[in-house]
Amino acid sequence: VTAEKGGFDHFMLKEIHEQPKAYRDTMRGRIDESGQSVVFPGLNLTEEKIRSLNSVHIVACGTAYHAGLVGGTVIEQLVRIPVANDVASEYRYRSPLITPETLVIVVSQSGETADTLAALREAKRNGAHVLAITNVVGSSIARDADDVIATLAGPEIAVASTKAYTSQLIAFYLFGLYLAQVRGTKSNEEVAHVIAAMQSLPEQLESMLANVEPIKAYAEEIAVHQNLFFIGRGMDYAVVQEGSLKLKEISYIHSEAYAAGELKHGTLALIEEGIPVIALATQENVLEKTVSNIKEVKARGAAVMAITHEEHVADLLRSVDQALSIPKTLSLLTPALSVVPLQLLAYYTSLARGNDVDKPRNLAKSVTVE
Numbered sequence: 001v002t003a004e005k006g007g008f009d010h011f012m013l014k015e016i017h018e019q020p021k022a023y024r025d026t027m028r029g030r031i032d033e034s035g036q037s038v039v040f041p042g043l044n045l046t047e048e049k050i051r052s053l054n055s056v057h058i059v060a061c062g063t064a065y066h067a068g069l070v071g072g073t074v075i076e077q078l079v080r081i082p083v084a085n086d087v088a089s090e091y092r093y094r095s096p097l098i099t100p101e102t103l104v105i106v107v108s109q110s111g112e113t114a115d116t117l118a119a120l121r122e123a124k125r126n127g128a129h130v131l132a133i134t135n136v137v138g139s140s141i142a143r144d145a146d147d148v149i150a151t152l153a154g155p156e157i158a159v160a161s162t163k164a165y166t167s168q169l170i171a172f173y174l175f176g177l178y179l180a181q182v183r184g185t186k187s188n189e190e191v192a193h194v195i196a197a198m199q200s201l202p203e204q205l206e207s208m209l210a211n212v213e214p215i216k217a218y219a220e221e222i223a224v225h226q227n228l229f230f231i232g233r234g235m236d237y238a239v240v241q242e243g244s245l246k247l248k249e250i251s252y253i254h255s256e257a258y259a260a261g262e263l264k265h266g267t268l269a270l271i272e273e274g275i276p277v278i279a280l281a282t283q284e285n286v287l288e289k290t291v292s293n294i295k296e297v298k299a300r301g302a303a304v305m306a307i308t309h310e311e312h313v314a315d316l317l318r319s320v321d322q323a324l325s326i327p328k329t330l331s332l333l334t335p336a337l338s339v340v341p342l343q344l345l346a347y348y349t350s351l352a353r354g355n356d357v358d359k360p361r362n363l364a365k366s367v368t369v370e
């Protein structure tokens with residue numbers, strides 16, 4: 001069994017460490033040799049169809065839904081098409097506005113999630129083109145979709161999804177760039193610039209994974225708490241939702257992920273002396289706003305840990321109790337790095353609490369009933 005885990009104590013830790021490889025594998029063959037553009041050989045979605053699209057719906061469950069939240073922002077920013085994100089169990093019951101000009105993207109690690117499969121079928125019945133982003137090419141969802149972008153994360157065993165999520169992000173970056181190329185919403189130079197930054201991600205991730213001690217120490221601190229909060233804005237908000245889910249799944253600590261600016265509209269009442277707040281503060285355009293939200297919780301006694309880029313650590317340390325840094329990349333790509341400390345935090349907290357990391361109570365890897 002230890003051999004299966006490649007020398008790691010748990011599948012989850014092994015899979016966290018496999019992420020640099022998953023990034024490389026998911027990018028391979030989808031970037032042309034010059035590194036200037038994205039290619040998707042064999043896509044049924046024609047360029048003409050791409051030009052006619054007027055909306056994108058992204059539908060998924062759990063962690064895949066959270067990847068879709070990042071993906072939606074990526075597509076809106078790169079392509080300027082309106083995107084709606086839905087959890088699959090809600091989507092088909094709210095009579096979504098689906099037309100032949102709607103692209104529906106379903107995201108599923110397993111490709112077997114019943115809610116997502118049902119949403120896919122509903123979308124097809126209404127004439128949408130359905131693209132599946134999945135880790136299992138022979139799955140039901142892959143078979144039923146009009147197109148498939150395979151994430152090449154390799155088999156994921158731990159119930160708590162890690163490398164599948166980050167590979168889904170890579171798939172969204174590539175696909176977003178592809179749409180932008182076809183619709184001409186980004187120049188060749190801009191596309192090449194993002195591609196170059198993407199190609200640095202695996203190495204940046206390797207450097208992060210070589211130094212997990214600070215996260216481990218912080219995990220031991222929070223392991224004794226019953227409640228905590230995650231805050232962030234923009235893409236950071238999408239990422240903390242995944243960080244919070246990860247922590248709930250395997251540590252059984254209650255946590256909430258809040259859009260940092262929304263906290264004051266109610267939930268701030270729950271902030272009391274000593275409660276841990278984890279602030280993800282990587283998005284340059286809203287950094288100052290996030291800092292003022294951090295001050296709001298600090299003033300009510302919260303113990304704040306911030307995750308930010310190296311260059312902002314010194315500044316942030318004036319407002320927070322501790323800070324961790326992540327390597328610098330484009331704001332758009334930051335989720336592919338910033339989620340990793342949150343995955344590790346969930347892992348080490350679960351470990352510190354003596355839980356079964358790979359098989360959390362009440363949860364299944366793949367849920368094939370609605």
Ligand code: G6P
Pocket residue numbers: 061062063064107108109110111112113116159160161363364365366367
């Ligand atoms: C289950 C798993 C989650 C997963 C979700 C969607 O609930 O426990 O980790 O995110 O299903 O799974 P999928 O295979 O569709 O990505």
